[in-house]
Amino acid sequence: MTNEMRALVKAAPEVGLRMQTRPVPEIGPDDVLIRVKKTGICGTDIHIWQWDDWAARTVPVPLVTGHEFAGEIVDMGRNVEGLSLGQRCSGEGHLIGKTSRQSRAGKFHLDPETRGIGVNEQGAFAEYLRLPAFNVVPLPDAIDDEIGAILDPLGNAVHTALSFDLLGEDVLVTGAGPIGIMAAAVARHAGARHVVITDVNPARLALAGEVADVRPVDVTGEDLKDVIRELGMKQGFDVGLEMSGNQMALDQMVESLVMGGRIALLGIPPGKSPVDWSRIVFKAITIKGVYGREIFETWYKMIAMLENGLDVRRVITHRFKADDYVAGFKAMLSGRSGKVVLDWN
Ligand code: ZN
Numbered sequence: 001m002t003n004e005m006r007a008l009v010k011a012a013p014e015v016g017l018r019m020q021t022r023p024v025p026e027i028g029p030d031d032v033l034i035r036v037k038k039t040g041i042c043g044t045d046i047h048i049w050q051w052d053d054w055a056a057r058t059v060p061v062p063l064v065t066g067h068e069f070a071g072e073i074v075d076m077g078r079n080v081e082g083l084s085l086g087q088r089c090s091g092e093g094h095l096i097g098k099t100s101r102q103s104r105a106g107k108f109h110l111d112p113e114t115r116g117i118g119v120n121e122q123g124a125f126a127e128y129l130r131l132p133a134f135n136v137v138p139l140p141d142a143i144d145d146e147i148g149a150i151l152d153p154l155g156n157a158v159h160t161a162l163s164f165d166l167l168g169e170d171v172l173v174t175g176a177g178p179i180g181i182m183a184a185a186v187a188r189h190a191g192a193r194h195v196v197i198t199d200v201n202p203a204r205l206a207l208a209g210e211v212a213d214v215r216p217v218d219v220t221g222e223d224l225k226d227v228i229r230e231l232g233m234k235q236g237f238d239v240g241l242e243m244s245g246n247q248m249a250l251d252q253m254v255e256s257l258v259m260g261g262r263i264a265l266l267g268i269p270p271g272k273s274p275v276d277w278s279r280i281v282f283k284a285i286t287i288k289g290v291y292g293r294e295i296f297e298t299w300y301k302m303i304a305m306l307e308n309g310l311d312v313r314r315v316i317t318h319r320f321k322a323d324d325y326v327a328g329f330k331a332m333l334s335g336r337s338g339k340v341v342l343d344w345n
Helices: 043-050 053-058 151-161 178-189 202-211 224-230 247-256 277-282 297-307 322-333
Strands: 004-010 018-023 031-041 068-076 088-091 128-132 136-138 171-174 195-199 215-218 237-242 257-265 286-289 316-321 339-343
Touching: 004 322, 018 322, 031 322, 043 053, 043 322, 068 128, 068 151, 151 178, 151 297, 171 178, 171 247, 178 195, 178 202, 178 237, 195 202, 195 224, 202 215, 215 224, 224 247, 237 247, 247 257, 247 277, 316 322, 322 339
Parallel strands: 171 195, 171 237, 195 215, 237 257, 257 286, 316 339
Antiparallel strands: 004 018, 031 068, 031 128, 031 339, 068 088, 088 136
């Protein structure tokens, strides 16, 4: 094996990323080395590409970026058990500590010490990735590398959608980005009655309609009240999945929820935003913030659903060779893409 690799690096505090030659990471006794096959570009990577305030505050330079990946184990530390060379895998990109109360209670996704690959630690946009064996998620044959590369965002969608019981419920998803679209598909798979997805971007709403059996609503031209009537709901939606971070979307969601409705929030507002709390109190609405994936329950459920007919492949709209990463990021920046996958083979 060579000891050099290609990697997409935030090489300096500037806009963009550079393809560079870097040393292959050395693994510790509890790590595996993964030969990366496919990676997904995330909204987070776009922030890092654009080097906005958040990225400048958060990301050390130089850093190999990227956290959505699938690949194959090519080396293992001496303490690693239960995995084997050649094992196809994806993995949890949140590296957790072992000392917090939450971790020691097995609530790994709530560990305050969490560090993210491709954000705080060396990432997956590279030919090789070092990962703690604990974070590895083996892939069954039914899940190919392309789907394996988008399990991180699908996991966000699954974690959000499965926050509340959806069987027989009417579900409103606000925000038809890739994760919103996948959350709508999961809600449908989980037995929701009606799934409505809103956005102001017609391209994304069209994609939502292709990926999942949902009713897309462009809120610039249609009123949710009319949609509620059209679908024969008595009061409104039972469950809201807020995926946009847009304040108007949250207002519309609160307005169109039933008394006692439930909201899972994944979308991140750009700053503080005014919320009509009295409306939320009088409607007795439950709100849950969602971060990352439940480690590893979300992974288990997600893989089981994919093996059981959940199909999100059409959310992948663009595929590029890793060397054509600029085209991949341009597709993302256009605001018209679904998931963009880079091929490292
Ligand atoms: Zn991501």
